[in-house]
Amino acid sequence: METQDPKKSNDSSEGVDGVPAPEGPANLIDTDYQIGQDNYSGRLGGIEIDLHGRVFAISSIAILFFVVITLALQNQVAPIFQGIFDYLTTNLSWVFLLGTNIFLIVCIVLIFTPLAKVRLGGAKATPDFSYIGWFSMLFAAGMGIGLMFYGVSEPITHYGTSVGGTTVEDGVRTDWAPLGAAEGDQEAAKNLAMSASILHYGLHPWAMYAVVALALGLFSFNKGLPLTVRSIFYPVLGERVWGWPGDIIDILAVFATLFGLATSLGLGASQAAAGLSHLFDIPNGDATKVFLIMGITAVALGSILLGVDKGVRRLSEINLVLAALLLLFVIVVGPTLLIATDFFKNLIVYLGNLPALSNPFGREDANYSQGWTAFYYAWWIAWSPFVGMFIARVSRGRTVREFLIAVLLVPSTVSVLWMTAMGGTALELYLGQGVESIKEATLELQLFMMLEQLPLAAITSFVAITLVIVFFITSSDSGSLVIDTMTAGGKVDAPRSQRIFWAIIEGAIAIALLLGGGLEALQAMAVSFGLPFTVILLVGCYAIVKGLMSEPRAQ
Amino acid sequence: MYRKILVPVDLAHLDALERALKVASDLGQHYETEICYLSVTQSTPSSVARSPEEYEQKLEAFAKEQANTHGRPVSAKVLVSADPAVELDDKLIHAIDDQGADLVVMGTHHHGKHDIIMPSNGSHVAKETNASIFLVRP
Numbered sequence: 001m002e003t004q005d006p007k008k009s010n011d012s013s014e015g016v017d018g019v020p021a022p023e024g025p026a027n028l029i030d031t032d033y034q035i036g037q038d039n040y041s042g043r044l045g046g047i048e049i050d051l052h053g054r055v056f057a058i059s060s061i062a063i064l065f066f067v068v069i070t071l072a073l074q075n076q077v078a079p080i081f082q083g084i085f086d087y088l089t090t091n092l093s094w095v096f097l098l099g100t101n102i103f104l105i106v107c108i109v110l111i112f113t114p115l116a117k118v119r120l121g122g123a124k125a126t127p128d129f130s131y132i133g134w135f136s137m138l139f140a141a142g143m144g145i146g147l148m149f150y151g152v153s154e155p156i157t158h159y160g161t162s163v164g165g166t167t168v169e170d171g172v173r174t175d176w177a178p179l180g181a182a183e184g185d186q187e188a189a190k191n192l193a194m195s196a197s198i199l200h201y202g203l204h205p206w207a208m209y210a211v212v213a214l215a216l217g218l219f220s221f222n223k224g225l226p227l228t229v230r231s232i233f234y235p236v237l238g239e240r241v242w243g244w245p246g247d248i249i250d251i252l253a254v255f256a257t258l259f260g261l262a263t264s265l266g267l268g269a270s271q272a273a274a275g276l277s278h279l280f281d282i283p284n285g286d287a288t289k290v291f292l293i294m295g296i297t298a299v300a301l302g303s304i305l306l307g308v309d310k311g312v313r314r315l316s317e318i319n320l321v322l323a324a325l326l327l328l329f330v331i332v333v334g335p336t337l338l339i340a341t342d343f344f345k346n347l348i349v350y351l352g353n354l355p356a357l358s359n360p361f362g363r364e365d366a367n368y369s370q371g372w373t374a375f376y377y378a379w380w381i382a383w384s385p386f387v388g389m390f391i392a393r394v395s396r397g398r399t400v401r402e403f404l405i406a407v408l409l410v411p412s413t414v415s416v417l418w419m420t421a422m423g424g425t426a427l428e429l430y431l432g433q434g435v436e437s438i439k440e441a442t443l444e445l446q447l448f449m450m451l452e453q454l455p456l457a458a459i460t461s462f463v464a465i466t467l468v469i470v471f472f473i474t475s476s477d478s479g480s481l482v483i484d485t486m487t488a489g490g491k492v493d494a495p496r497s498q499r500i501f502w503a504i505i506e507g508a509i510a511i512a513l514l515l516g517g518g519l520e521a522l523q524a525m526a527v528s529f530g531l532p533f534t535v536i537l538l539v540g541c542y543a544i545v546k547g548l549m550s551e552p553r554a555q
Numbered sequence: 556m557y558r559k560i561l562v563p564v565d566l567a568h569l570d571a572l573e574r575a576l577k578v579a580s581d582l583g584q585h586y587e588t589e590i591c592y593l594s595v596t597q598s599t600p601s602s603v604a605r606s607p608e609e610y611e612q613k614l615e616a617f618a619k620e621q622a623n624t625h626g627r628p629v630s631a632k633v634l635v636s637a638d639p640a641v642e643l644d645d646k647l648i649h650a651i652d653d654q655g656a657d658l659v660v661m662g663t664h665h666h667g668k669h670d671i672i673m674p675s676n677g678s679h680v681a682k683e684t685n686a687s688i689f690l691v692r693p
Contacts, residue, residue, distance in 0.1 A: 028605060036602035121598065122606070128598055128637045221598070224605030307641025394637065396598045492597050493639045 027550045029223040029234060033242045039489050049498060052489035054247050059254040059487060066259070066525070067509055070518040078521035085524035088531055090366075093374035097360035099534040100377050104207040104358075106541045107214075107408050115545070116401035117553035121221040127397030131406075133313045134398075136320035138391045139411055141478050142209055143201060144319060144471040145264070147418050148464065149271060153446040154200070155423025156430065156439055158193035161368070176367040179356055190427060194346045195353040197423060199373065201415040202350060203408065204358065205380040208537060210407040212388025213395060215540040217403070218547045221396050226490020229253040229385050229536065235543045250486050252532055253385040257486075258502070259526035260383050261479040262509035266519040268472050269293045269510065271444035275465045278445055279458075290511050296469060297507030300476035304499045308394070312478050319470045326463050327421055333454050334425035335432075343420045350416065378530030385533065389485070390478045393492070400548065426450045476503060557586045561656035561686070563647055564592045566603045566613055575662035575691040580625035582660065582689070591630045591654050592618045595646045597639045607635045648683045660689045 041050040069077055089096075110116055119125055127134065161176040165183025168174070175181065178196035182188035215232040225231035230246030237245055269289040276292075277284035303311030331339050363369040395403055429435040429450065438449040451460045480503040487502075488494035513519045562579045564572060583590045596603070596610045604610035611633040618631040634650060636642040651659060663677040677690040 034602055035600055122608075128635075220600055221606075224600045227599045305641065308638035309642065311641075393599065396637075490599070491601065492599050493601065496640050499640075 027222065027552065029219075029225060031225070031234075031239065031242075033225075033239070035226045035490050036488075038242070039491070050488055050491060050494045051498065052250075052487055054244075055250045055254065055489065056487040058247070059251045059258075062251070062255065063258055063505075063509075066522070067512060070522050070525075071512060071516040074516075074518050074521065078518065081521045081525040081528070084528050088528055089374040089378060090370050092531065093370045094360040095534055096374045096377040096381065096530060097358060097369070099381075099538060100204045100208060101358055101360065103211045103537060103541060104203055106544070107207045107210050107404055110544070110548075111401055111404045111408075114553060115548040115551075116404065117399060118218075118222070118548050118551040119397065119399045120217045120403065121396040123552055125221070125397040127395075129309075129313065129394055132320075133317060134394055135406060135410065136316040137313055137394050137474075137478075138209075138387075138407060139414070140316035140319050140471060140474045141387050141390045142411060143205065143415070144323065145268065145468065145475065147201060147415065147422075148447065148468050148471065149444060150197070150200075151418055151422035151447065152426045152438065152450050153443045154197035155193050155419060156426055156446060158196045158368075159189055159427055159430075160439065162192045162196075163189035173364060173366060176371065177365060178368040178372075179353070179365055181365075186431060190431075191345070191349045192353070193427070194342075194419060194423060195350040196357060196368065196372075198346065198350045198416055198419050199354070199357045200376040201419065202412045203354075204377065206408045206411050208377075208380050208384045209387045209391060210404055211537050211540045211544065212384045213391035213407060214400065214403060215544050215547075216389055216392035217395050218544060218551075220392065220490075222551055223547060227389065227393065227492060228486050228490040229389070231490070232536065232540045232543050235546045236539055249536065252529065252536075253389075254483055254486050256382045256526060256529035256533060257386040257479055257483055258506065258509070259522055259529075260379075260386065261475060262506050262513070263519055263523035263526055265293060265296065265472060265476065265506060266510040266514045267523065268468070269296070269514065272465060272468050272472075274442065274444045275448055275461075275468065278448055279461050279465065286515060289514055292469070293507050293510050293514070296472050296476060297503055299473045300480065300503050301500060303473060303477045304480055304503055305496065308481065312474055312481070313394075315470055315474050315477075319467060319474065322463055322467050322470070326460060326467065327418060329456075329460060330421045330425055330451075330454065333456075334421065335428045338428060339421050339424055342424050343417055346420050346424075347413075347416050375527065378527045381530040381533045381537065382527055384537065386479055386482050389482045393481075393485075422447070422450070425454075429453050476506060480506065557582070557588050557658040557687070559654065559656045560586075560588050560590045560658045560660055561651055561654055562590060562592050563659070563661045564594050564614065564617070566594060566610070566617065567601070571693060572662045574693065575660055576621065578689060578691050579660040580621065580627070582658065583627040584625055586658075587627070588658070589628045589630065590618075590621070590625070591632060591656060592621065593632045593634070593647070593650055593654070595634045595636050595639050595643050598635050598637055607633060644679045644683075647680055651680075651684045651686050656686055658687045658689065659684070660691060662691045662693065 038052055039050055040053045158178060162182045166173055166175050166177060166181045178192055182192050219225045219231040219234060220227040225234055228250050230241045230249045233241045269292040272292055273284050273288045276282045282288055303315055426438050430439055435453055438446050441449040447464060448461050451457050480499045483502045484494055484499045485492050513522060560579055560583050579590055592614060594614050596607055598607060604613055614631040614633055618629040622629040634646045636646055661677055681688040
């Protein structure tokens with residue numbers, strides 16, 4: 001990797017003597033690539049466009065192709081997509097588990113090295129957003145929605161399987177309990193269930209996001225490369241990243257992001273519709289779901305037009321406040337003391353079980369480690385280009401240490417607290433008071449069933465459903481932002497019409513698949529993108545360390 | 556009559572600004588004003604510059620170049636935005652106040668049917684500020 005002295009003159013700049021480093025010292029990569037040089041820009045039908053020709057064209061055509069075959073040949077392609085997905089999560093589950101362990105270790109070790117003093121954007125860069133604004137955006141983009149749905153249902157489910165013990169048929173375990181289960185032992189089963197749930201929302205997923213976001217932020221803000229996934233590969237591929245190898249990487253990222261967003265928008269609409277019909281007796285039919293998707297897309301469009309600061313940031317902050325209120329409410333009216341002591345207990349149990357739960361090889365609890373953990377990890381990894389790129393974009397001006405603490409440790413702790421409060425209260429209601437309705441409800445209703453047992457259920461359920469919907473809105477608009485940047489060759493100032501285009505496409509695909517069927521099939525496809533991205537993230541780890549070593553450190 | 560002219564500049568699209576720049580320097584000479592060249596850029600690398608600081612340096616060089624042609628005192632100001640595609644207008648409106656400019660000369664794109672989704676910068680800026688606005692049509 002050739003680097004350049006900030007004071008030396010640069011031939012590629014026109015009429016200017018030297019290229020200054022980003023704010024304060026930083027180590028720019030010397031490349032002749034000019035951002036947007038492969039872009040097609042002009043007017044099309046009266047609308048201004050500015051797009052990376054190959055990435056935009058190929059990804060649009062391929063997206064259209066996949067949607068059409070999923071709709072037209074559903075019965076033929078659904079088993080193929082599902083087959084790929086099953087193969088990956090069963091036979092290659094070790095790749096996901098091993099990969100995420102590596103990401104986590106790299107992140108944790110980095111926090112304690114002097115490399116963590118490097119500041120994104122140069123030694124003297126100042127942050128674009130306040131701590132609160134920054135944290136709420138990365139949390140909302142990262143996993144707000146998952147916590148809403150699984151905060152109650154995962155602990156309940158894992159408790160049920162753990163306390164049920166193991167069952168073996170033909171030498172193969174058929175139960176879904178994590179690790180060795182805890183047959184008949186309530187306390188042990190509860191601990192196991194909590195740690196097994198926190199695993200999927202704790203350090204590992206946030207480490208994946210941190211790796212992608214840190215790599216992108218470093219190579220964009222400090223090294224001066226465009227804000228696209230291909231820039232991570234510069235230390236490995238050199239100038240070739242601007243050619244087709246880079247195009248493929250970006251196209252994969254566009255794919256994973258768009259299909260991930262569209263399928264979760266579709267599935268999320270079904271879940272939100274179930275909640276609405278439970279609360280307000282609104283018919284839980286296709287009309288409601290389509291209306292929800294259109295509503296979410298419409299609000300997302302408005303938010304996109306307002307920009308990151310007035311749109312996504314404000315919505316994320318509103319959501320963080322609402323989520324905090326809901327959490328506080330559950331803690332106060334729920335078993336307060338129990339939650340307080342359980343929080344520390346769960347933290348310790350989680351960390352204690354972490355090595356066993358994240359062990360990639362020789363697992364006996366295949367159903368749990370493949371069906372739950374590998375699925376989650378693949379899903380988070382497939383989401384990582386989107387979330388990581390969004391986090392990178394709002395993280396300029398933070399030191400690596402600040403960044404890793406805020407992206408890894410703080411959200412993981414919040415997840416533990418959330419799981420303890422939501423799942424712990426549900427378990428307490430089930431175990432202590434014999435409330436069966438939570439366990440018996442369908443997944444999407446379990447949260448509402450839990451809230452029903454607490455006072456002011458009408459209000460809290462309404463807050464919960466609002467949270468779910470707003471989390472979808474923030475995903476939709478930050479996702480459109482990210483896809484637009486990737487298909488515009490790393491330009492963040494491409495015409496706004498392109499963001500609108502992507503937001504509408506997302507909604508349209510979600511509606512088409514919802515009505516025509518195939519949401520699950522395409523979701524399986526989207527999750528399968530977790531495999532190539534595991535490789536991309538591993539390269540990211542290497543690139544981060546290599547990139548940070550050549551960077552001057554903040555004082 | 557005027558003391559300070561503000562000219563919003565996008566270094567990536569200088570060709571589209573030629574007329575506005577000419578108008579600004581003519582008016583500057585006529586009213587003997589200072590001319591301030593202003594850009595809103597992104598914090599991520601762009602086609603023009605790989606950091607806001609590089610952009611600032613380029614804009615300063617550009618302003619000096621302009622000063623050589625019209626002989627009026629110049630200044631250059633770069634504003635950094637996390638989302639310039641959207642925040643341009645607001646940043647501009649604040650800058651007019653901050654810089655104490657009383658005349659803004661800006662190039663605009665054609666008015667068309669997409670004004671509702673993507674307003675051409677001029678009209679919104681004109682509504683929100685007390686400075687005089689000279690919109691230079693292409």
